[in-house]
Amino acid sequence: MSGYVLRYFAGGNTAKGFSHLYDSNLRGLDRVFILSGKSALEKKSLIHRVMNNWSGKSLNLEALHSPNDPDSLEGLIIREFGFGIIDGDSPREIGKEFVGDRWETIDLDVMDLSSIPSGTKQEITRLTAKRDHAFDQAYQSYAAGLRVHDKWEKLYIDQMDFKKADYVADRLLKKLFLKNASGKNRTTRRRFLGAATPKGPVDFVGNITSGLTRRFFLKGRAGTGKSTVLKKIVLEAEKRGYDLEIYHCGFDPASLDMVIVRELGWAVFDSTQPHEYFPSRRGDEVIDMYELTVTPGTDELFANEIAEIERQYREQMKAGRIYLAEAKQINDQLESIYQENMDNARMDEVYYDIQKEIKLLAKN
Template identity: 60%
Template sequence: MGGKILKYFAGGNTAKGFYSLYDTNLVDLERVFILSGKSKNEKTNIINHFIKKWKDLDYPMEIFYRASNPEHVEGLIIRNLNFAIVDGDYPREIGKEQVGAQWETIDLDQSDRTARLDGELNEVTDLKLKIQQSYLNAYNSYQTGLKVHDEWERIYIDHMNFDLADKVATSLIAALFKKAIPVTHKDSIIRRRFLGAATPIGPVDFVDNITEGLSTRYFLKGRAGTGKSTLLKKVAAEAERNGYDIEIYHCGFDPNSLDMIVVRELGWAVFDSTSPHEYFPEKTGDEVIDMYELTVAPGTDEAFAEEIANIEARYHEQMKLGKFYLAEAKKYEDELEEIYCKVSDHSQTNLMIDELDHLLVNQSNQL
């Protein structure tokens, strides 16, 4: 049977700034190669080399993508080989919680490339400042959007029946764990990720990929503030109490909220299935839980229609601004990459790839 590729984001552009969730996915891996260097494209090309090579050998792998350019990868994990290779440059936080004995940083700029930039140093400095400002503007837009979103949530929170919400959670947890046997011989392994991200081309998600092969999927519907994230936190807590390994997917807009819980040992996922990652049942085992219909006073939408429309318009305006600034940052980053490409030493990069290939083949032979 061929290996499966799991796709996700390990870092995202959020209302809290760039938010890093790399370490929980790298923890306990023996060999982690952390790439450092000016060129993002060079790092992506190196990671793609290993993806192609080991994909052809049918190894299950995890690939995480760049929120700054979702067509490009920024990391690869092959757990069967206890191996990862990842872009480790700022703003990512890698090795903050753990650094294994065989974790290694690889500096792709070992020789001083700036010496070969000649008259372009001023342009490089200017582009870096523009990139920094564009990201700051994007994060400010998302932060403003989150405050508007809080207004949106308040309408529904004020008209929500919390006793009914508790009953929905109790019923769902009973269904999820009705055939489960608690795992008492180990602690849960918890991986924290993003199922989607704000990107220069708009929201991108990997819901279909992440939930592929699961027998049961619960689609949480409902308005802002109707308890979807709270319900997911309760599901995660119950899974941890029972000793199951958990994939926790945080909200790519507000990382303090949750978007999905997956327990592969039990074959299910529960996820927020509202915009910008709205999905609908399409196969046996799919089920909708509508928190608005089940827990909010009837007629709330109609009673506050004018106020909701105003809030929604202001919210979407901030989301559009955020996307604009991310696209602006990418434009400047692309210009910077063109400059770095002129001084890239591909022969040195190829030698480094050959060396890593040799190390990884040796590691695979020892397993």
């Protein structure tokens, strides 16, 4: 996949608050720039600028999208060069235990706050608190949604035949793994399959699975063992020594939504709402956990309970999205204040310095 751009989320607005997997993707990189500064827009603009310069040059790039603005990037990795650039400000936390000697923090704050009128400073403080409150409200809504979702899962778990579920998983493992990997150091990258955003749920399933020869679509209701199957696949892949891409659920980060072993050319993923897909090409296969493992007639028997649970769940998901949209709207107001005090010449200087660094890495 030379010249390919892999797009994914490494951070997410979840039922457990803001959750991230940046460390998993930055680990092992030699030269990393961690951007700091009040303006998220300036950091995103710089990352996009670097991305645009290196796109179309027969390089595989990794574009880390922002869950708060999914059309924008919060990170870029050129793994071939050992290079990365990432927005490192709160709520992100870049782990210290694996930071290399050539990792560098760049402070993009060139604003002279002392020259800003006191009324503007107060407005920044007010808007920042209001934005953070909107995020907190979103996380509370998603947490409430997860509690409802747990009830949904229990209803189906109580009607599930676990021996049949084990049989389905075992059959799938035999299809996926015909041999062990050749002896090499195994790597695992953890990401999110999708993210809750101000626009609603967003995912990059089509992009992530592009080029794979087989895709297995796990169907079924909540609690029918999809994540459990994926965890079994992970354990088997680790035992056999394969490189792994593990995609966590953007709603409940403890749950898995997709596993990929590119060396074997396949992906297995939870293909239900809000990331529901259907077979569209040769090599696609559906595995319906509800049909294969749950007592027939369960949907009909508990129709009223299911309808009420679904209503409550959608209500909380809608509330969470509205709060995220509110947080973005407030942040846009903050950005308009920051932009009035930005030094574009300084941003150009930082960009050209980073470009020089990447060119040096490309020669090595």
